[in-house]
Amino acid sequence: MIRKRKYGYPEKTSFRISGQTKWPKGRSEVPERRLWVDGIELIPDFGHQLRPNFPNIFSWGCSFGESTAVTALTIGLFMIGDPRTAINLYPSFELYLLHGWEDNFDRQMDLSRFFNRSKPRLNLxxxxxxxxxxxxxxxxxxxxxxxxxxxxxxxxxxxxxxxxxxxxxxxxxxxxxxxxxxxxxxxxxxxxxxxxxxxxxxxxxxxxxxxxxxxxxxxxxxxxxxxxxxx
Structure with a gap:
């Protein structure tokens, strides 16, 4: 469930983010990806509803695209709780944080530096x-x-x-x-x-x-x- 929070900075800046990827045989089809933040599983519908023209799937790693943007939108919406702020932040989030994630990962991330650098994107x-x-x-x-x-x-x-x-x-x-x-x-x-x-x-x-x-x-x-x- 997405929790509503006060506009601007999130209530906290340290999150545990985990992802799992299941590839179909031959790796020629779109993989099934699952994502958790602080132990809560997120679904791409959260980010997809903010940009309905993007595909309703998760993606991360070396490539960037609309499905990677959905991942950034979903995580940003969960962390901050404000749809407009999540939209304002997702290009930076996608570019600086999602790049290089493995297919399967589990990491604790301190995003205080990211949010401090993103102050212009938090403009009311x-x-x-x-x-x-x-x-x-x-x-x-x-x-x-x-x-x-x-x-x-x-x-x-x-x-x-x-x-x-x-x-x-x-x-x-x-x-x-x-x-x-x-x-x-x-x-x-x-x-x-x-x-x-x-x-x-x-x-x-x-x-x-x-x-x-x-x-x-x-x-x-x-x-x-x-x-x-x-x-």
Whole structure:
């Protein structure tokens, strides 16, 4: 059972996480995976309900994908208890914590450093919008709400640059990649008479506009992605 907790940091930061994998004969089919946190078995339905377009299965290890995201969403929801915070955190959780897990594991994990590093993702006014047209590592667009102006804002150029910086290892390389692709998006938006920063008092209308812009941007985004993975 998912227990509701106060928004923000979890009640504790040390968890025992266990996983089991049962491969079918030939290892050509999807394996059956089971997951426990502090002795409580979780099911992928918890994460799947937050992103229904993702497959309703668990995955972890060396590869990343939508099923790995479901694992991160499910664990985050159990730890914190707030759906929006779990959504805001899952890309970081997936990238930094799930990588390298064996098929079968049982480990005690102190996540205090992770949550301290993730303070920006615990922002009360941060919303994460799933955009199916962003062909990069993650499909989430950060949307910030300004309570004083009662206005939602999404910087699409910054988001695009941040996503592609994940391909790099060093700090300087990440900064250069982020700047390169941020400017690339702004140039594309200017040439197509579209905004690179979207604002609206309605969250629904803002996300609808984001999807419209990113649908037009999709071919350029896909080409950038293929250029990076071929390097």
């Amino acid at each position: 006014y941060l919303h994460s919008h799933y955009c199916p047209y962003l062909h990069v590592i993650m499909n989430e667009i950060d949307v910030y709400f300004d309570p004083n102006r009662e206005l939602y804002t999404a910087d699409l150029a910054y988001q695009f640059g941040k996503c592609f910086s994940l391909f790099e290892n060093g700090v300087d390389q990440k900064r250069k990649a982020a700047r390169k692709y941020t400017l690339g998006f702004r140039r594309w938006a200017f040439q197509n008479h579209l905004p690179s920063v979207v604002q609206h008092p309605s969250y629904t209308k803002l996300t609808s506009r984001i999807d419209e812009i990113m649908a037009e941007f999709s071919p350029y985004s896909r080409q950038c992605y293929f250029n990076e993975i071929r390097r």
